[in-house]
Amino acid sequence: METNLIENANSWIESILILLLAGVLVWILASKLKKPYTIFLVILGLLIGLLNFPFFNKIAYMFSDHQFFSVIVLSFFLPSLLGEAAIKLEFKDLNKFKGEIARLALFGTFLTFIIIALVLTYLCHLPFVVSLTIASLMCATDPISVMGILKVMKAKKSIAISLEGESLFNDGIAVVLFKISTVYIISFMNKGLFGALGASFILFLKIVFIGLIVGLVLGFIASYLISLVDDYPLETMVSFLLFYGSYLIAEIFHGSGVIAVVIGGIVFGNYGKKIGMNENTKNYMYSFWDIISFISNTILFLLIGIEVYRLNLFSNWKLTLFSILITLMARTIAVYISLFKAKSFTSTEKFLINWGGLKGALSISLALTLPHNFPYYKSIVLIVFVNVVFSLLVQGLSISSLIAKIKKQTI
Template structure:
């Protein structure tokens, strides 16, 4: 199938599954599409087991292989999704929470990676370096999933900013750490030419700080151009060019494209309305990026649902996946609570910050894409299967209950935060 045919099919399916969810399930839109897509996929897999000669699942596997989920997300959709998410996070709000966000996106990512990696190595017998790669795959909270849930939950402003800001930045930091660890664990297959700590450190600095610098420069240049223009359609086009072109430029320059998209989105969202956009332009830009966000969310969650065809399940994979879910939750608790306990003597936190941020740290398509992008090796099927189970549990179980958890703990006296 051509790219246009594949894109058309995905949009049609996303619309159809979204309608099924709206009419019958009434779940949050993105989660509902995932549930319907996953259910349809499992029905097809079940028919393959009981109906002799059933070949439709083989055709779907071939189609999914043509889509290349990892490339579609990491080199295509991710830039738009991160830019759209950052565009609606107010820099003023984020500035008040920047220390908490920074600690969770750095120390938190490191702690979670190590806890999951060591535990997964112990459970499976996997070499520690490869297990650490799995740890960083399931560590980042997916901003797409998290920001979607925030729309449904009535959270205190400070807590909402912490969750949104951390999900945007730990995604970029996690991706950089993934590149470093893959380069060390699979030196012939990926980013690093050797496994020295010096090379790993240089790569991290180049990716993280280079991406932030590029996002700031491109965002500022775009803002300066927008100040001289009063044409809503053209200014929307400029923001789209910034998201698309900046992301591809970051990939070409070998700096972190996700961090570039987040920084550029934050800058345009902050300074644009104050001096670069008229009120009419601001409404156009907000409406455009809201629709882009909603459409790509729907397609992404559809892809996660049908990606089950790329996973080889067995009894061992299912048991390992359950262990991985437990490890991911324990690691998430440490990644949230330790930075908060460090800051606790110096500032106050809203009731229920630790439980809400722990349970609300949803995983998503980025984790699946990173697992699929691994070099072929004996452990890849197990990593992919465990990652998929962690993501599905996170989105469906945690995603559907975090709003109720937030409503309950926010009314209780502050005990643990």
């Protein structure tokens, strides 16, 4: 038994090292071509998956065939990715564009969720719970993918802040909607339609509120702790404990771990930096989280591509393709209504914000947490996978030309 444990551990380590090596090579190529490396990782993963290399199939099986890995993704990778992005967000920038971010992250996310759920239920005739589940997965946007493109292309700050702020808070809301759709909504059905909606809304507020409080409290505690010392390895460890601790504590109290991480990261990155960080500490901490983010992104985005070998891409292909159109339509309606009165953006910039709502690792990770006996499980995973790949390759690769067009208009 001990030998099997050692062999399994060695297999995991070997797989992770190979994925990281591939990530380094892709990062070098992407930096030379001035393209976001996450998209190149997905392309490489797709090539590996389509060519059906046995060794890489084994890696994909090890990572995604085990139910517990999705939990690891949500509790290990997600806090680091969200925390790394949140800690770098300047509060003054968030405050300046708070209206746009709030409308996109709250109203826009809800509207996208509702439109997708209704269309899938009444046009595609899917069960209501299945429609809600797919809608919750499709209304999540990925800050990592789009920010990589915006940084490379040096996009206008108002667009970058609005998209990143929306994505961070949107992720928290999407995870809460996913929990309600898959776990709680069935138990609310005996209350009737309006009773179920009312109970779901109250539960939503409760989950968000708990995450918000946990993030605020731990963010301020972590900020105070680093003000007592001037030791950048120790202060970086405090940030590590903040991100993972806030996520786990919020989840223990049935709140949103994602929102707790985002709020705690923003507090720590602004108030903590003001009272307890010198420039050397800030640079070291940012570098540390850049490395953790690189490791997490490499594993997740390569696996998104490699996973193609496990999917029957031609099963339910009409519904899968239609889901892309539904998602694009819902996103477009939500963004344009949310930003209808926003005078800070031109029509082209609004379209960029709409087109920049990329899907990413969070949607796939959440889909893989569903039990295999969940209704339409294989169809849900396929729909999510195809939508994520479409958004990364089609939308992601075309965003740079949109940004270039906007720059020409402003000259």
